[in-house]
Structure formats: structure tokens, C-alpha cells
Amino acid sequence: MTPQSTLSPSPSSSSTSLPDIAPMDGNGDEDDDAYTSDTSTDSHSPERGLVEEEMEEEEEKRADRERSPRSRKPPPPALSRVLSGNHLAPPPPSSIWRNLSRSPSPLGLIPIHRTFSSLIHKHEVPRKLLHVSIGFVVLHLYRTGHQPVHITPPLTAALIPIASADLLRFYSPSFNQLYIRLLGALMRESEVTGWNGVVWYLVGTITVLSVFPKDVATLSILLLSWCDTAASTFGRAWGRYTPRIRRGKSLAGSLASFVVGAITAAAFWGVIVPGTRSFWDDPVDGKMWAGRLGLQVLGLGDEQVDGGWGLALMSVVTGVIASVSEAMDVFGLDDNVVIPVLSAVGVWGFLKVFG
Numbered sequence: 001m002t003p004q005s006t007l008s009p010s011p012s013s014s015s016t017s018l019p020d021i022a023p024m025d026g027n028g029d030e031d032d033d034a035y036t037s038d039t040s041t042d043s044h045s046p047e048r049g050l051v052e053e054e055m056e057e058e059e060e061k062r063a064d065r066e067r068s069p070r071s072r073k074p075p076p077p078a079l080s081r082v083l084s085g086n087h088l089a090p091p092p093p094s095s096i097w098r099n100l101s102r103s104p105s106p107l108g109l110i111p112i113h114r115t116f117s118s119l120i121h122k123h124e125v126p127r128k129l130l131h132v133s134i135g136f137v138v139l140h141l142y143r144t145g146h147q148p149v150h151i152t153p154p155l156t157a158a159l160i161p162i163a164s165a166d167l168l169r170f171y172s173p174s175f176n177q178l179y180i181r182l183l184g185a186l187m188r189e190s191e192v193t194g195w196n197g198v199v200w201y202l203v204g205t206i207t208v209l210s211v212f213p214k215d216v217a218t219l220s221i222l223l224l225s226w227c228d229t230a231a232s233t234f235g236r237a238w239g240r241y242t243p244r245i246r247r248g249k250s251l252a253g254s255l256a257s258f259v260v261g262a263i264t265a266a267a268f269w270g271v272i273v274p275g276t277r278s279f280w281d282d283p284v285d286g287k288m289w290a291g292r293l294g295l296q297v298l299g300l301g302d303e304q305v306d307g308g309w310g311l312a313l314m315s316v317v318t319g320v321i322a323s324v325s326e327a328m329d330v331f332g333l334d335d336n337v338v339i340p341v342l343s344a345v346g347v348w349g350f351l352k353v354f355g
Contacts, residue, residue, distance in 0.1 A: 109180070109189050109192040110180055110184040110187060110189055110192065111180075111181070111184065112184045112185050113184065113189065116185075120185050121189075122236070123233075123236070124188075124232070126185045126186055127185075127186050127187075127188075127197075128229050128232070128233065130186060131225055131228065131229045132225060132226060132229050134201075134221070134225045135221070135222050135225030135226050138218060138221050138222060138225070139218075139222070139272060142214075142218050142272065142276065143272065143275075143276050145279035145281070145282075147214070147279075147281055147282070147283065148209040148210070148214055148217060148283070149283075151209060152206055152209050152210055155202055155205060155206050155209075156206060158202065159199070159202040159203070159206065162196070162198055162199055162202065163195075163199050165179065166195055166196050166199055170193070176192070180192060183196075186198075195334070197334060197336050200333075200334035200335075200336035200337045201224075201336040203336075203337055204224065204336050204337040204338075204339070204340040204341055205221055205224075205340065207337070207340070207341055208220045208221065208340045208341060208344045209221075211344070212344045212348055213283070213285055213286055213287065213288050213348070214282075214283050214286035214287070215268075215269075215273060215286060215287050215288060215289060216288055216344050216347050216348050216351070217344060218268070219264070219265065219268050219269075219318070219343070219344075219347060220339075220340040220341075220343040220344035220347065221340055222264050222268060223261055223264060223318075223322045223325070223339060223340065223343045224335075224336065224339045224340045224343070226260050226261075226264055227256075227257040227260045227261045227264070227322045227323075227326055227339070228257070228326060228335055228336075228339055230253075230256040230257055230259070230260040231249075231253035231254065231256050231257040231323075231326050232253065233256070234252050234253055234255070234256035235249070235250045235252050235253025235256070237252070238250075238252040239251075239252045239253055242255075245327050246327065246329060249326075249327045253326070253327075254323045254326065254327050255323070257319075257322050257323040257326040257327075258319040258320060258322065258323035259319065260319075260322070261318055261319035261320075261321070261322030261323060262315045262316055262318060262319030263315070263319075264318070264322075265314060265315040265318035265319065266311060266312070266315040269289050269291075269311060269314065269315075270311050270315075273287070273289070288347075288348065288351040288352075288355055289314065289351060289355065290355060291306055291307075291310060291311070292304045292305065292306035292307075292310050293305045293306070293310050293313060293314065293354045293355065294354055294355070295354070297353055297354065317347075317350055318343075318347060321342075321343055321346035321347060321350070322339070322343055324342070324346070325338060325339045325342035325343045325346065326339055328342065330342070
């Protein structure tokens with residue numbers, strides 16, 4: 001039914017007064033000033049016929065505009081879901097990616113994020129609790145004599161099914177939805193169509209345990225567990241008030257990472273390592289930190305910094321390394337790989353030169 005057929009006056013409506021059939025403008029608002037007439041005007045007068053012709057022309061133009069595809073408003077892309085590779089993916093605009101981990105579930109890809117937007121999405125409490133708890137598990141394993149050579153095989157065995165499940169998600173939308181329903185509280189929306197952070201966490205942990213000395217590898221995992229969490233927490237709370245280092249990284253987060261990294265190093269090398277007894281299967285080169293730093297490379301002969309000053313200097317250096325590792329972007333790799341590997345490389349290299 002077109003607007004012309006409903007609004008055009010019929011011969012039987014000759015007694016209808018002119019204000020009753022006043023035309024409507026393009027926005028649906030009545031045009032009060034378009035026509036004026038006395039209610040007693042005869043319907044067959046020339047003025048009435050002219051009015052009817054103008055009304056019909058206006059209605060035809062409006063009907064043509066409504067039928068034109070150009071006048072139809074497209075659905076808002078920010079709230080739509082697009083199909084990419086047979087699975088749900090967020091739409092491409094950069095504004096969506098920038099706000100993906102900041103606003104409460106803008107795409108609605110993870111239902112539980114909408115239900116608990118502040119607890120789960122904004123503050124990531126379950127995810128951060130898991131992150132922090134891994135550090136305490138690592139400390140327990142270190143103090144009870146579990147060697148890296150005994151830990152990496154079960155971690156690798158766990159990585160295989162976890163990575164396989166992630167791979168299956170990319171090809172099975174139904175499995176992906178089930179996966180999100182069960183583990184959505186521990187995920188970010190960027191992981192709905194990407195690799196889960198747990199996969200990268202395992203890759204980073206296995207790498208440092210396999211390559212670096214025991215104390216350096218353990219410390220690097222602690223830095224990942226606690227410094228990354230501190231940077232995320234303080235960065236989200238106060239990052240908007242400090243300069244941005246790079247996309248998603250603020251000075252507030254980097255400072256938090258530095259402070260937590262320095263405290264972690266001081267506690268690990270000043271309390272945990274000296275308070276852990278030796279075990280018969282300890283690696284031969286399992287300890288790089290000997291409680292002192294040599295200054296020969298600086299041309300100061302046999303000068304050393306040991307005791308509290310040596311531990312303090314080593315702790316500050318570790319904090320700087322942790323902060324830089326957390327802020328760096330290495331080929332777009334996940335922080336769960338970058339932080340432990342770069343931290344281990346930095347600490348190992350510093351002790352290789354000054355240890």
C-alpha cells in the first residue's frame with residue numbers, strides 16, 4: 001500500500017475540511033504553514049484542485065524516496081555479528097578493536113561478560129586470580145624441589161589438548177559457543193576467534209623452563225604472573241591520566257610492573273632462594289645469582305656490590321626488565337610469551353655480564 005493511495009482524497013470526501021488533509025513533510029512533521037484555507041471553501045473550487053494536485057505530487061515524491069535503496073539506513077555495524085571462516089568474528093572497524101577490552105562487552109560475543117560486566121569484563125577478576133595463583137604454585141614447586149626437567153613434560157602434555165581444543169573452535173561454531181559458555185569468564189572477547197591466552201602461557205612457561213637456569217626461569221614466570229597482572233590493574237584504573245607508551249600500554253601500568261618486579265626479585269633472591277634447601281637432583285647450573293655483582297666490565301677491577309646493596313641493585317634492574325618486557329610489542333606476540341621470554345633473556349644476560 002503506497003502513501004498515495006491512502007492520503008489522496010476520494011470524491012466522497014468533498015465535505016472534509018482542508019486542515020484535515022494537510023500535507024506532511026519528509027520527517028513526518030505536520031507542515032502548519034504550507035497551506036491556509038477557510039473551512040467553508042468549496043471542494044470543487046480551483047484553489048482546492050490546485051491544492052490536491054500539489055499534494056499528490058508531494059506524496060509521489062515521498063513514495064519514490066521510500067522505495068529507493070539509498071534512503072534505507074544500514075544496521076549499525078558495531079552491534080552486528082559477521083561470519084568469517086564459518087565462525088563468528090567481530091566486525092573490522094578499528095574503533096571496535098580499540099574499545100574491545102575497555103567497554104562492557106560491546107559485541108556481546110561472551111554472554112557472561114554482559115551479565116557481570118564490571119567484575120569479569122572491566123576488571124577481569126577471575127582471569128587475574130588465575131594469573132596470580134600460578135605464581136604461588138610455581139613458588140611451591142620451587143621450594144619442594146620440583147625440577148624443570150620434571151615439569152616441562154606434563155606441561156607439554158597439557159598444551160596438546162588445550163591447543164587442539166582451540167584449533168577445533170576455529171572450525172566448529174557450535175563447539176566454540178560451548179567453549180565460551182564454559183570458560184567465558186576466563187577469556188577476553190579478542191580470544192573468541194583467536195588463540196586462548198592459556199595456550200601462550202604454556203608456550204612461554206615451557207620455553208623458559210627448557211632454556212634458562214632454574215632460578216632465572218622461575219623468576220621470569222613470577223614476573224609474568226604478578227607484573228602483568230599489576231600492569232593491567234593499574235593501567236585500567238589510572239592509565240587514562242598518564243602518557244600512553246603504545247597501544248594498550250600506559251605509563252601507569254609500566255610503573256606498576258616495575259615496582260612489582262623489583263619487589264618480586266628482592267623477595268625471591270633475598271628470601272625464597274636462601275630459604276630453600278638443596279635437593280639431590282638440583283641442576284648443576286641452576287643458580288645464576290650468587291649474591292653479588294661484579295663491576296669488572298665497567299673497568300673497576302675487582303670491585304663488587306654485594307649484600308643488601310647488591311640485592312637492591314639486582315632488584316631494580318629486574319624491575320626495569322619486567323617493565324620493558326611488559327610494554328614491548330614483539331611481532332604482535334601475546335604478552336604471555338613475550339614477558340617470560342624477554343624477562344629471562346634480560347636477567348640472564350645481566351647476570352652473565354655482572355654476575
